[in-house]
Amino acid sequence: MNLKTLSKSVLGGVAFVAMATGAALADPAIIYDLGGKFDKSFNEAAYNGAQAWAEETGGNYLDFELQNDAQREQALRRFAGQGANPIVMAGFSWTAALEAVAPEFPDTNFVVIDTVVDQPNVQSILFDEHTGSFLVGALAAMKSETGTVAFIGGMDVPLIHKFYCGYAQGANHVDEDINVIENYTGTTPAAWNDPVTAGELTQAAIDSGADVIFAAAGGSGLGVLQTADDEGVYSIGVDSNQNYLHPGSVLTSMVKRVDTAVQDSFNNSGDDETFEPGLTILGLAEDGVGYAVDENNESEISDEQMSELESLEQQIIDGEIEVHDYTTDSSCPA
Amino acid sequence: MSARRPLPRWADILLLPAINLAMAFLISGLVVLMIGENPLYAVQVILYGAFGYGDGVGYTLYYATNFIFTGLAFAIAAHAGLFNIGGNGQAYVAGLGAILVALALDQTHWLITMPLAMIAAGVFGGIWGLIPGYLQAKRGSHVVITTIMFNFIAAALMVYMLNRVLKAPNTMAPESETLDIGGRVPQLREFIPFFGYSPVNLTIVVAIAFLVGAYILIWRTKLGYQLRTLGHNPVASRYAGMSNSKLIMIAMTLSGACAGMVAINEVLGVQNRLVLDFVADAGFVGIAVALIGRNHPIGIGLAAVLFGALYQGGQELQFVIPAVTREMIEVIQALIILFTGAMEGLFRPALERGFVLMSVEQKAEATARATVDSES
Numbered sequence: 001m002n003l004k005t006l007s008k009s010v011l012g013g014v015a016f017v018a019m020a021t022g023a024a025l026a027d028p029a030i031i032y033d034l035g036g037k038f039d040k041s042f043n044e045a046a047y048n049g050a051q052a053w054a055e056e057t058g059g060n061y062l063d064f065e066l067q068n069d070a071q072r073e074q075a076l077r078r079f080a081g082q083g084a085n086p087i088v089m090a091g092f093s094w095t096a097a098l099e100a101v102a103p104e105f106p107d108t109n110f111v112v113i114d115t116v117v118d119q120p121n122v123q124s125i126l127f128d129e130h131t132g133s134f135l136v137g138a139l140a141a142m143k144s145e146t147g148t149v150a151f152i153g154g155m156d157v158p159l160i161h162k163f164y165c166g167y168a169q170g171a172n173h174v175d176e177d178i179n180v181i182e183n184y185t186g187t188t189p190a191a192w193n194d195p196v197t198a199g200e201l202t203q204a205a206i207d208s209g210a211d212v213i214f215a216a217a218g219g220s221g222l223g224v225l226q227t228a229d230d231e232g233v234y235s236i237g238v239d240s241n242q243n244y245l246h247p248g249s250v251l252t253s254m255v256k257r258v259d260t261a262v263q264d265s266f267n268n269s270g271d272d273e274t275f276e277p278g279l280t281i282l283g284l285a286e287d288g289v290g291y292a293v294d295e296n297n298e299s300e301i302s303d304e305q306m307s308e309l310e311s312l313e314q315q316i317i318d319g320e321i322e323v324h325d326y327t328t329d330s331s332c333p334a
Numbered sequence: 335m336s337a338r339r340p341l342p343r344w345a346d347i348l349l350l351p352a353i354n355l356a357m358a359f360l361i362s363g364l365v366v367l368m369i370g371e372n373p374l375y376a377v378q379v380i381l382y383g384a385f386g387y388g389d390g391v392g393y394t395l396y397y398a399t400n401f402i403f404t405g406l407a408f409a410i411a412a413h414a415g416l417f418n419i420g421g422n423g424q425a426y427v428a429g430l431g432a433i434l435v436a437l438a439l440d441q442t443h444w445l446i447t448m449p450l451a452m453i454a455a456g457v458f459g460g461i462w463g464l465i466p467g468y469l470q471a472k473r474g475s476h477v478v479i480t481t482i483m484f485n486f487i488a489a490a491l492m493v494y495m496l497n498r499v500l501k502a503p504n505t506m507a508p509e510s511e512t513l514d515i516g517g518r519v520p521q522l523r524e525f526i527p528f529f530g531y532s533p534v535n536l537t538i539v540v541a542i543a544f545l546v547g548a549y550i551l552i553w554r555t556k557l558g559y560q561l562r563t564l565g566h567n568p569v570a571s572r573y574a575g576m577s578n579s580k581l582i583m584i585a586m587t588l589s590g591a592c593a594g595m596v597a598i599n600e601v602l603g604v605q606n607r608l609v610l611d612f613v614a615d616a617g618f619v620g621i622a623v624a625l626i627g628r629n630h631p632i633g634i635g636l637a638a639v640l641f642g643a644l645y646q647g648g649q650e651l652q653f654v655i656p657a658v659t660r661e662m663i664e665v666i667q668a669l670i671i672l673f674t675g676a677m678e679g680l681f682r683p684a685l686e687r688g689f690v691l692m693s694v695e696q697k698a699e700a701t702a703r704a705t706v707d708s709e710s
Contacts (some may be wrong), residue, residue, distance in 0.1 A: 036660065065660040066615040069535035070533060070604055071649060077531055078653060087665065099408065115506065156497070157506045187497045187508065188610060271661070 028266040029062040029084035033076050035192055036065050041218035042192075042258060045240055046090040046113070049262030061266065072097035077182045080105040086269035088262055089113065092159065098122060109275045111265040113258060114159065123269060125280045127256050129159070130166030131316050132289030133214070134323045136236050136254045137170025137173070138312055139291065141178050142210035142305050143234055143251060143328035150181040150205035152198055152216035152224045153189040158327050160184065163216040163238070163254070169332035173312075173321070180334070181205045182218060185221030187261045195223025202227040204236075212236065212251060224264040225250055234300075237292075255292050257282065338689050341682070347633065351626050351674060353681050358673040369657055376651060376658070382648020384643035390650065391530020392523065398600045398635075398642030399534070402541040404620025405638055406548050407593035409629040411463075411477075413552055414585035415565035420466060421479025421593040422617025423488030428594025431458030431497060433510050433608040440517030444602075447517050452540070452598055456591035462622055463590020464487060471579030477586065485617070485653040496610055516634075535603035539594065540661040545631040548592075561585055572627040579664075593617060622675040634635045642672065645674040 028048050037047040050061050062084055064075045076097060079087050086109040090099065094116050097137045102119040109121055116124040132273040140149045151167050153160040168180045198220035202213055206227070213228050214236040215221030221238055222245070228235035229249035235315050237243065237253035244250075261282060268274040282288020291309070293301065301309075315321040324333050341350065363373035380481040384394045404421040411418035431454030466480035495506040519536050523529040552558040563571040564581045571690035572578050610620045619641055626640070627633025673680070 063656070066644075067649065067660055067663070069609055069612065070393075070396070070600075070614075073531065073533075074389075074649070093509075095505065095513065096605075157508075159506050188493050196432075 006219070007321060026083060026085045026270055027052050027060050027062055028086055028088065028270055029079040030088045030090070031064045031072075031079070032066065033089075033093060034066050034189060035091075035218070036068075037063065039193065039219050040222065041239055045256075045258035046088070046262045049259030050088075052259060052264065053263045056263075059266075069093075072253040073101055076110075077104070080108045085109055086111050086265055086275070088263070088265050090258065091115075092157075096301050106158075109272070109277075110120035111269050114247075120277055121275050123265070123275065123280060125265075125282060127233055127261075127288050128170060128281060128283030128325075129163050129171075129254075129256060131284050131318040131323050132254045132256065132291065132326050133163045133166030134170035134173070134316065134321075135214070135284075135291050135309060135313055136168035136214060136252055137172075138181075139170075139175060139252060139301070139305065139309055140167070140214060140236060140291045141171040141174035141236070142308070143300075144175075144212050145308055146209045146211045147175070147177065148179040148181065149213065150202070150208075150210035151183070152201050152205070152213060152215050152217055152221070153175075153182070153184040154186075154198075154220050155297065156184040156187045157301065158214055158330065160334065161330075162197040162326040163214075163292060165332035166323055167214050167216075168332065169323055170312075172334045179209075181208055185217055188258070192218035192220060194220045197223070199227040203231070206231050206233055214238070214252070214254070218223040219323065220249075240313045241292040241294065243292055243294050243296040250297060251300055252297055253292040254289065256289050261288070283317075284313055338603070339686055340684055341689060345685065345689065346666040347628050350678075350685060351628075353685070354626075354673045354678060355670065358436045358666075358683075360508045361673075362669050363494040363596060365662065365665060365669075367660070369662070371655055371657055375653065377679060379651050379654045380644070380647030383646075383654075386645035387530075388528040389530035389532045390531035390646055392534040392644040393649075394639065394642040395538055395605065396532060396534040396599070396642070397645040398638040399541045399603075400537045400596045400616040401544065401619055401623045401638035401641050403595040403599070404593050404616050404633040405623030405627060406544055406620075407463075407589045407617075408620050408624035409627070409631075409634060410548060410561075410592060411589040412583060412624060412629050413444075413565050413584050415559040415560075415568065416467075416582065416585055417478050418463065418481055418586060418589045419478060419621060420463065420484045420590070420617070420683060421620050422615060423481070423485035423651075424462040424590040424593040425596035425613045426485075426488045426492055426611075427462045428455035428459035428590075429597040429601050429608050430492065431594070432597040433500065433513075436513050436602055437511060438515035440514040442516045444446070444516060444519055448481050448519055448536075448598070448602060450554070452595065452601055453518075455594040455597040459597070460587040460591035460592020463586040463588075463593070467583040467586025469506070470586070471551055471582040477582075478563075489611075493610065496608065502607075506611050509663065513606045514644070515603060516607050518599065521603075533604040537595070537603045540598065542635075544592065544595065545635050549631045551588075557584070597626060609683070622671040625678055641667075641670075 032043040035043045037043050088111045090113050092115040094112050098117045099111055102122050106121055111123045149162045149171055164182055171178045171180055185194050185197045198217050202224045208245045212234040214222035216238045225246050226233045229246040234251040237250050238258045241255055242253045326332050337402050341705055366376045383390050407421045432451045433453040435451040446631050449665040466484055467479050469475040469480050470477040500510040501508055502511045521535045560581055596616055596670055601608055623637040623641055627637040
């Protein structure tokens with residue numbers, strides 16, 4: 001009843017037309033996770049990669065933000081049905097949806113970041129977060145005067161424990177007696193966007209003597225960086241280069257190049273010649289992870305510390321230092 | 335004030351909701367206009383997305399299934415004079431009952447799993463409604479306050495269960511193991527290819543049965559009569575020898591159990607596992623659905639389809655007009671809830687005055703109705 005009234009009054013007899021979707025064939029597509037594309041963190045990094053691709057090539061890409069879990073498969077089929085290629089997904093919640101949809105579109109190339117889906121037309125991209133975290137952990141231990149450093153994670157999931165474990169190993173590598181405080185903002189996706197709680201946890205860590213704090217907490221990390229700056233201690237940013245946010249206080253950022261991964265996928269994965277299905281791991285050697293040094297923080301890191309970091313990095317790449325990956329056995333030696 | 339009379343029935347159940355919806359769409363249209371898109375085209379996209387092709391119809395009906403359950407849940411309590419805004423939490427906790435049964439029985443057959451999971455979901459959701467009901471009946475704690483608090487308790491409980499108890503190994507996301515085929519409710523697309531890949535499933539048949547059942551319960555049974563008496567006048571119901579506190583607890587339990595059926599649609603029908611926040615605010619949409627539907631099963635069914643269409647059509651809009659963002663869809667949905675729910679009576683005084691100015695015959699009818707009419 002309501003709908004009839006509605007359609008009559010508003011539409012005024014406009015005939016339904018099958019609508020052209022407006023998508024050119026083989027445009028790349030990206031689908032963000034529930035956090036939304038402007039989460040100042042992981043999804044936004046993916047968005048920045050897509051934007052960079054669009055600016056570089058002048059091409060057009062499709063994107064979609066989810067409202068609920070039921071839309072995952074729908075969005076995938078929609079883009080695949082429109083002929084989008086490749087389709088890139090950001091986030092570890094995509095496993096089930098992609099496993100269902102990928103076999104239905106064998107000619108479409110899918111790229112998923114942060115989880116593994118074993119299908120012939122899927123490329124799964126993982127990052128060596130533990131090695132990058134190892135290096136910033138080492139730097140934290142070098143800079144710490146109190147002998148206590150801290151780690152504030154976002155959602156309490158294995159992926160973030162992987163950051164922590166690398167960080168703790170790096171700190172221990174430089175100073176065996178160092179005390180590493182570990183804390184997480186929460187257990188739900190809301191933990192990625194809770195800078196207030198993150199700031200409180202940071203304050204607690206500082207009160208316990210921590211003077212370098214690593215934030216691996218997505219949008220919540222902004223609270224960590226702010227509190228550290230207010231209290232005059234060092235912080236370490238994550239995912240994107242966050243050095244510029246609080247120059248002089250942000251010691252460095254553990255960058256995880258989700259943006260580059262998206263950009264490269266848009267460039268290469270649409271073409272079957274250059275598409276690399278299977279597992280891709282981006283580490284220090286591939287510049288997938290690393291520590292950021294720019295004009296905002298170079299004065300904080302001495303030449304000596306710099307060369308030590310570079311040598312550690314080389315030793316990890318060469319395999320002389322083995323950094324344990326938490327996700328392989330759910331335990332951390334450090 | 336003297337010029338106001340209650341509205342004739344057809345105006346109350348048809349005209350007023352239509353005006354409210356039109357206002358909501360008008361303002362939504364202005365929002366669309368502000369970002370430089372054509373509102374008429376947007377409406378066209380929404381309608382096409384919701385009803386124009388098989389997948390779209392399927393998704394509309396899938397959303398509507400949830401809204402029927404939560405709308406009915408609200409209506410059952412409302413007939414007893416209770417404002418149950420805890421449908422979200424009741425449905426969420428019901429997911430726990432549904433997944434526990436389904437995980438235990440997913441090696442059998444859905445004909446066994448589904449009824450037992452429904453019972454379990456009903457019991458879990460019912461208990462989550464019963465506790466606020468008990469607090470209202472025996473302790474006088476207002477059910478509006480307690481149910482909204484129980485939504486938060488439910489969220490915290492489920493986060494704990496998903497993270498610490500039910501979480502599947504080797505996954506980052508807090509979600510349970512995936513159900514085997516014996517734990518899944520058959521999809522309508524298996525019988526009707528028209529629905530494409532959409533997740534509308536047999537639960538919608540249950541939802542329709544619930545609509546009929548709710549009608550019978552509320553208007554054709556002794557219990558329904560008692561509940562309505564309580565809703566109209568608690569003093570009268572007590573005077574007539576009914577136990578008000580017992581009725582409050584029964585109403586809240588039935589309401590919670592009904593909301594709990596959302597878990598069957600989502601857990602057994604669509605996701606095939608328990609995921610975080612699977613209810614996705616269907617409990618709150620149910621309030622609007624019940625208000626537009628005037629707490630009557632037929633109205634709830636239609637309003638549920640309307641909101642299902644808005645959800646699915648809104649998603650289509652996002653695909654077709656990229657300038658319309660996810661947030662804007664939420665604004666449009668919120669405007670409709672605002673006008674049809676929160677400000678539902680905005681045009682009532684004006685409309686009532688308008689009707690009084692009409693024929694004497696109408697006036698007489700309205701006066702006659704005033705004696706039997708009841709606002710709930």
